[in-house]
Amino acid sequence: MSSDRALLEVRNLTVDYVGDNSIARAVNGIDFDIREGEAFGLAGESGCGKSTVAFALARLTRLPGLVSGGSVRFGGEEVLQFEKARLKAYRWREVSFVFQSAMNALNPVIPVSEQIMDVIETHNPELGEKGARARAVEMFELVGIPPQRLDDFPHQFSGGMRQRICIAIALALNPRLIIMDEPTTALDVVVQRDIIEQIVELKSRLGFSVLFITHDLGLMIEFCDRIGVMYSGELVEVAPASSILTNPQHPYTRALGSSFPPLSGPRQRLEGIAGSPPDLRALPQGCRFSPRCPHAMAVCTQTAPELRFYPEHESEAACHLLN
Amino acid sequence: MIFLLRRLAFYIGAFFLAVTFNFFIPRLMPGDPSARIIASFQGRLNESQVEAIRKSYGFTGSLWEQYVTYVGSIMRLDFGISTVQFPEPTASLLFYAATWTLVLVGLAIFFAFTIGSFMGIHAAWHRGGFFDSFFTPINVMLNAFTPAIVALLLFYAFSLQLQWFPLGRAHSTSIMPSFSFEFIGNVLYHATLPVLSIFLVSFGGWHLGMRNVMINLLNEDFVILAKAKGLSDRRVRYRYVARNAILPQITALALSIGFLLGGALVTEQVFNYPGLGKFTFTAIGSRDYSFIQGQLLLLTASVLVANLLSDIANVILDPRLRT
Secondary structure (H helix, E strand, C coil), rough: CCCCCCEEEEEEEEEEEECCCEEEEEEEEEEEEEECEEEEEEECCCCCCHHHHHHHHHHCCCCCCCEEEEEEECCCEHHCCCHHHHHHHHHHHHEEEEECCCCCCCCCCCHHHHHHHHHHHHCCCCHHHHHHHHHHHHHHHCCCCCHHHHHCCCHHHHHHHHHHHHHHHCCCCCCCCCEEECCCCCCCHHHHHHHHHHHHHHHHHHHHHHCCCCHHHHHHHHHEEEEEEEEEEEEEEEEEECCCCCCCCCCCHHHHHHCCCCCCCCCCCCCCCCCCCCCCCCCCCCCCCHHHHCCCCCCCCCCCCCCCEHHHHHCCCCCCHHH | HHHHHHHHHHHHHHHHHHHHHHHHHHHCCCCHHHHHHHCCCCCCCCCHHHHHHHHCCCCCCCCCHHHHHHHHHHHHHCCCEEECCCEEEEHHHHHHHHHHHHHHHHHHHHHHHHHHHHHHHHHHHHHCHHHHHHHHHHHHHHHCCHHHHHHHHHHHCCCCCCCCCCCCCCCCCCCCCCCCCHHHHHHHHHHHHHHHHHHHHHHHHHHHHHHHHHHHCCHHHHHHHHCCCCHHHHHHHHHHHHHHHHHHHHHCCCCHHHHHHHHHHHHHHHCCCCCCHHHHHHHHHHHHHHHHHHHHHHHHHHHHHHEEEEEEEHHHCCHHHHC
């Protein structure tokens, strides 16, 4: 369902966290595209920079975080150079967010109607209050929440309903890209399944692109078209979802895949990945994964590999083993 | 509603406990207030006159009878007769003084709370900026001053030296109390310095409280989401952050009322202002038992009423408390 036209092009994006006497490079020059209508997944363990990337794309990075280099082009326009007014329109009209915790994503003291209507009224003032309300009702129906509950407060909804409301808010302006930062992590598996199915259905109906971030590799493979695997602030592999587990190129991807138990077949001992991710303030020389990599060679500890396209696998990977 | 009724029942219970303490404490002391009056007549009273005085102060009959009489008179707002300004009823003195304290403390709390809170909102929003780095330490320092010093300094500078403001009283003796602009203006003119001295030592607390709660809230998902929605800064600041930050402030406001009534004692003394503090100070010096007792009850009642009002305000402002 995705076309080949890139909606979002990220080039050499670098984000630092600035401390008093140290700088931690949380995202180190990553490149990827999100195509129109595509669901692109970002996978990786905690602290690898997935959410930092997501925030940088919407220009939501706040101190001590700092986008220190690279470019983010959205529909051909340079996002990192938007001035205030353009940025306000870019936010939500073109890119919207669904956060991990539906519990905290809604303001607890004002009714949800206000929280969906304010974004509509801000961006489409010509609709007026009536028009905004009509649109809010439409959105609630779209995600399957009875519109008569529009004026209820967040605490009166269950976790799953709250996440649906967040999705309704994200869809309110018909954006071209929705960034979903672990949208189902706080929910139980049954509700999780409902929500994901709903997102899939809405996506095919409305045609938006999704940047999907989660720890749940299984869910991601099911939902996404392509997946980027991050390790310690770098993209180590970008591959079609269908082949990322069956034909992984990078040793880290392979290790990540074998950390998940198979649902069928005989029970096996899970491998896991020995060691832990490096401290961003004291990185190893060369490839960042080399200290934990079972196949590390001499070159790996000297020069960092670059992300390259390997047509025979239809995937990009950054590893000396492939050369 | 049930929440408020439960609170109301608690406050009524607390008030009766205070009434009971207030009844027993003077009776546990050696002698009784009427003895002082009787002693002042230096033995020129006969038996029936002594009995009449004792009776007018409620010291006849069994303890239980005395208690019932006492509670009954409290219900009728009869606080007995002042032992010092004999035979003035305590209640009329108390209400006269309370009116002026209410003017003083009411104005001071109003200005301290609103100005302090707005400064806190501004400081938190631009934290680390000039306003924050300049005013936050200064306001905290002012907050650490005792009311006595500030009141004396203001009195010395503006009343004694510059003579911009009057030396005392709530209004000029040449104007009769009425609801005219002239009289109200005169009252405000007399109240300026005492209000300013309470304001100066208390607004820093509201500034700091609001600032800290705001800064904590700035990291909440719903605030980041509000920014990502492209809403105006004003809307995010007031409707999403300050709207939540005000809740603990309201509770703190109720708690501060008792403290401020106590603090007004010094201020009223310095500016010779005819409020509760000044009257209480005089009453303690002259052992005006019934006034002290009445003042204690009034203080208890006002703290309880302030708490009830804050409960009501919280129910109105926080939908999570309405069930």
